Amino acid sequence: MQSETTWDRLKAEMKAAAASLGIDKIGVASAAPFTEMKQRLLRHRELGRESGFEEPDIDKRTDPSLLFDDPQSIIAIAIAYPSKLIDAPKSQPGARRGIMARSAWGQDYHVVLRDRLAKLENWLRERVPGLRAESMVDTGALVDRAVAERAGLGWSAKNCAIITPEFGSWVYLGEMITNLPLPPDKPITDSCGDCTACIDACPTGALVGPGQLDAKRCISFVTQTKGMVSDEFMRKIGNRLYGCDTCQVVCPVNRGKNWTHQPELQPDNEKAKPLLVPLLTMGNREFKETYGMTSSAWRGRKPIQRNALIALGNFKERSAVPDVAGVLKDDPRFELRATAAWALGRIGGEEAEAALKAAQGAERDEQVLKAIEVALAAIAGEAAGEKPATE
Ligand code: SF4
Numbered sequence: 001m002q003s004e005t006t007w008d009r010l011k012a013e014m015k016a017a018a019a020s021l022g023i024d025k026i027g028v029a030s031a032a033p034f035t036e037m038k039q040r041l042l043r044h045r046e047l048g049r050e051s052g053f054e055e056p057d058i059d060k061r062t063d064p065s066l067l068f069d070d071p072q073s074i075i076a077i078a079i080a081y082p083s084k085l086i087d088a089p090k091s092q093p094g095a096r097r098g099i100m101a102r103s104a105w106g107q108d109y110h111v112v113l114r115d116r117l118a119k120l121e122n123w124l125r126e127r128v129p130g131l132r133a134e135s136m137v138d139t140g141a142l143v144d145r146a147v148a149e150r151a152g153l154g155w156s157a158k159n160c161a162i163i164t165p166e167f168g169s170w171v172y173l174g175e176m177i178t179n180l181p182l183p184p185d186k187p188i189t190d191s192c193g194d195c196t197a198c199i200d201a202c203p204t205g206a207l208v209g210p211g212q213l214d215a216k217r218c219i220s221f222v223t224q225t226k227g228m229v230s231d232e233f234m235r236k237i238g239n240r241l242y243g244c245d246t247c248q249v250v251c252p253v254n255r256g257k258n259w260t261h262q263p264e265l266q267p268d269n270e271k272a273k274p275l276l277v278p279l280l281t282m283g284n285r286e287f288k289e290t291y292g293m294t295s296s297a298w299r300g301r302k303p304i305q306r307n308a309l310i311a312l313g314n315f316k317e318r319s320a321v322p323d324v325a326g327v328l329k330d331d332p333r334f335e336l337r338a339t340a341a342w343a344l345g346r347i348g349g350e351e352a353e354a355a356l357k358a359a360q361g362a363e364r365d366e367q368v369l370k371a372i373e374v375a376l377a378a379i380a381g382e383a384a385g386e387k388p389a390t391e
């Protein structure tokens with residue numbers, strides 16, 4: 001049996017080795033159940049604020065002993081990612097661009113975190129051959145944020161992110177449950193204080209209180225759905241193709257922080273801020289080749305193509321009318337045709353109107369026909385100098 005000081009020493013060595021393993025911050029949490037988090041999750045469910053993407057078993061998300069036999073500690077890691085595009089191409093009339101959330105820049109962070117956790121596991125096993133460990137990355141099995149908070153990586157912020165004092169909230173979190181009785185770190189005492197910048201800036205009021213997210217109102221969630229989006233949300237999506245960073249961008253702690261040292265996480269400007277029109281006709285194969293390595297690919301190309309239509313509508317990009325009309329006429333997916341109709345209604349003008357009328361005659365889907373009707377009414381209203389009916 002090794003003494004407590006051995007575990008203290010191992011932990012200190014592990015922290016010293018973190019940078020060489022490509023890990024920016026590391027901490028240790030006890031493996032006791034997360035009882036407070038469990039209550040929060042139950043309440044969240046009761047209020048109908050889940051996105052539906054979560055692991056449904058709340059016990060599993062909050063009790064490490066249900067995932068691992070006799071857990072002794074949880075090691076939490078953070079790796080920092082970039083928040084700025086350097087020399088980003090401009091979005092301009094005739095060449096409008098959408099934006100991917102920062103979490104979809106560079107290589108899929110799940111892959112990068114798994115790599116770092118595997119390196120850490122090897123490092124530990126070299127020193128403790130009897131190591132048992134289970135690594136987790138955004139699987140929903142454990143609440144990453146609760147673990148990171150308990151391990152002292154950062155505080156649980158009003159925008160629902162974990163804010164590390166060093167890197168802000170531009171960090172990906174992962175964890176490893178182990179059988180090593182490493183001494184736990186203390187949670188940090190910093191907090192958001194009186195600031196409410198994120199809550200004030202959220203375009204949809206999805207932050208219903210400090211640290212409380214109504215996931216169904218969150219644009220980040222909406223951009224990842226595959227169906228049709230309500231007019232209200234389409235307008236608020238702006239030119240976001242995947243995810244939403246507003247509540248992190250406005251955070252004063254994040255100001256000026258941009259992390260460029262993790263090579264796999266650095267953005268390719270053309271993928272992070274792509275031209276919208278070419279996305280509309282991108283085939284499955286090309287999508288996989290272009291975005292398959294990023295975290296935005298997990299829902300396939302459909303949500304991103306739908307969001308590209310929405311963005312062109314929001315830009316009122318007249319030069320894109322033939323391309324949007326092409327989707328309305330030819331795309332086999334009704335959600336995309338209906339969204340194309342919405343976009344044409346939003347862009348307005350004679351060409352958009354003609355395309356809508358032409359499609360009206362050929363369309364068979366009820367929902368698309370409805371969308372065409374609403375779009376034509378919006379254009380007619382605008383032509384008559386009225387506020388569009390959809391506003
Ligand atoms: Fe609001 Fe966007 Fe933050 Fe969601 S990600 S809470 S929509 S600011």
Ligand code: SF4
Nearest residue numbers: 157158192195198251
């Ligand atoms: Fe906290 Fe203010 Fe940052 Fe929101 S914007 S997470 S309240 S510090």
